[in-house]
Amino acid sequence: MSAVNASGWRPAMGGADAASVVTASGDRGLMLEEPLIFELGRPGTCGVDIDAPALGVSPALAKFRRRAPAALPGLTEPETVRHYTRLSRQNYAIDLGPFPLGSCTMKHNPRLNEKVARMPGFADIHPLQPQQSVRGALEAINQLAVWLIELTGMHGVAMTPKAGAHGELCGVLCIKAALQARGEDRRVMLVPESAHGTNPATAAFAGFAIENIPATAEGRVDLAALEARLGPDVAGVMITNPNTCGLFERDMKRIADAVHAAGGYVYCDGANFNAIVGKVRPGDLGVDAMHINLHKTFSTPHGGGGPGSGPVVLSEALSPFGPLPYTARTADGVVHLIEEEDAAAMGHAQAFGRMAAFHGQMGMFTRALTYILSHGADGLARVAEDAVLNANYVLRSLEDVLDAPFGKSGPCMHEALFSDDGFPDGFTTLDVAKGLIDEGFHPMTVYFPLVVHGAMLIEPTETESKAGLDRFITSMRSLAERARNADPSLKSAPHLAPRRRLDETQAARKPVLSWQGD
Known part of the structure; x- marks a missing residue:
């Protein structure tokens, strides 16, 4: 194996193969074992000295005393x-390089957002403070709510859900409450094959039976199959748009009209809203409920940044059932924050309850609002345009060396989808993903969506430069060629990472979850 990878990086070892150099310590230069x-x-051993308690152990607590050291x-x-x-x-971190994870929208977190989130009055408030002492924070939350309502063309928004899946549950519970208010017991939720995997799990958790709707050959919802299944037992459809094949559902309005005519509701997974923000309003397409992942579309930290936030926007039909506290348009057309004591007077007496004890995650709200205000409506539209442009650049730059199952269907949206079709026997998507680690990149999303065998789903986002994308594309082209030429060294990649490839089958079947000393 050569120590030079496709991006041109070479280990500083006088030209020696990095994988063949063995040190007594296991260290590799400054990458320490x-x-x-x-x-x-x-x-x-202890890092601090702690005096023994002067009064000893209370007799009442003696039975809890350890019999052996921890x-x-x-x-x-x-x-x-x-x-x-x-x-x-x-x-690996977003501040080191791109996360090309399809469906996850891992983009740069602007430092301006971090500065605002750390301002006194935002960073140091507590959820148990009296409301009178946090009116400014509540106003900031409400400003964000107004923006979300306007950007989606919806009637109201629940800000309390803590994450995307929590938001999904909120929306589905609103659908359930609306059906109960109508005296209807509809038990079936339709979920297209091109939807996010959390959608059927959420609907099942809420008590619905799940039925799949197939995709067409071009990767979109089969409208005829959906219309044929609609009936008095169908509560609604959970659809992802743009979908997980990276394609816009062109029949979205026809789907919504058909579901509404059958008495159901339309839930849209908003995880991919980054591709259409400022360009398309889901409310105009007939969507009744949609969660918004603030970390995906509005650049708040993803994962390790702390508690997340997944506000849920609702149509006028579902708005009366949204959980409290709640922000919604009122009869005078003005958007108001509706709190529990005002719910009945403001036409919100049918709320199904609360999603959380406290209003939401202040750090995520302030970051998202800062991002929105720094861009404005026109700037957010440019975000969507650049995200789609970058994804299509990746698609067209790799489609001659990787199979692009829907490449001939026209442009993609926010993510490019490839497969391992055409690789020789024994070489798979996993080998390309592991090879990317040697190239200095986090792997893309693999084996999802399930409608494509050996899927490689790449979402570059709008925050990656052309130079950065070119570097990634160069590495992907090299890995694709190595797989097609059956390069045996690719089967054992990564070679330059701190750890080698795991036996993932054994790791899943026989995980070691605790430390057992000698």
Whole structure:
């Protein structure tokens, strides 16, 4: 194996093969080998000195006293700091490079957002403070709510859901409450094959039976199959648009009209809203409920940044059932924050309850509002345009070396979909994904959506430059050629990462979930 990868990077080893160089310590230059903290620790060692309690143990608590020391690693303060610093250097992060995860929209988090989120009055407030002391924070939340209502063309929004899946549940519970108010017991939720995987799980959790709707040969919802299944037992449809094949559902309005005519409701998964924000309003397409992932569309931290936020926008038909507190348009056309004490007077007496004890995640709200205000409506439309442009650049730059199952259907939206069709026997999508690690990139989403065998789903987002995309495309082309030429070294990639490829089958079937010392 050559130590030079497609991006031109070469280990500083005098030209030697990085994978063949063995050091006594296991270290590779400044990438240090790091044992488990249990292997580093020693019994009796501690980073701080703590005096024994002067009064001893209370007789009432004596039965809870440990009979043996806790099996915790003992480290000094320098050892602890160095351990976690070394581990942090083995992390991949959005500040190091792109996350080309399809369907996840992992984009740059602007530092302006972070500055605002840390402002006094936002960063240091507590959910149990009296409302009178946080009126400014509530106004900021309401400003964000107004923007979300306007951008989606909907009637109201629940800001309390903590994440996308939590938001999905909120929307589905609104549908359930609306059906109950009509005295109807509809038990079936239709979910297209091109929808997100959380959609059927959420509907099942809410008590619905799930039935799949097939996709057409071009990767979109089969309208005829959906219309044929509609009936008095169907509560609605959960559809993702743009869908997980990276395509816009052109029949969205016809789908919504058919579902409404049959007495059902339309839930739209808003995870891919980044592709259409400022360009298309889901409310105009007949959507009744849609969650919005603030981390995907409005650049708040994703994953390790702390609690998330998944506001749910609702149509006028579902708005009366949204959980409290709630922001909605009123008869005078003005958007108001509706709190519990005002619900009945403001026509919101049918709310199904609360989704959370507190209003929401303030850090996510302030970051998202900052992002929106710094762009404005025109700037958000440019976000969508650039995201779609970047995805199509990736699609057209790789379709001659990777199978693009829907490439001939026209332009994609926010993500480009490829497969491992055409690879020789024994070489798969997983090999390309592991090879990307050697190239210095986080792998793309693999084996999803399920409608494409060996799927490779790539979403570059709008925050990647052409130079950055070219570097990624160069690596992907190299890996595709290596797979097509049956390069055996690709089967054992990654070679340059701190750890080698796992036996994923054994890891799933026989996971080791706890440390067992000698």
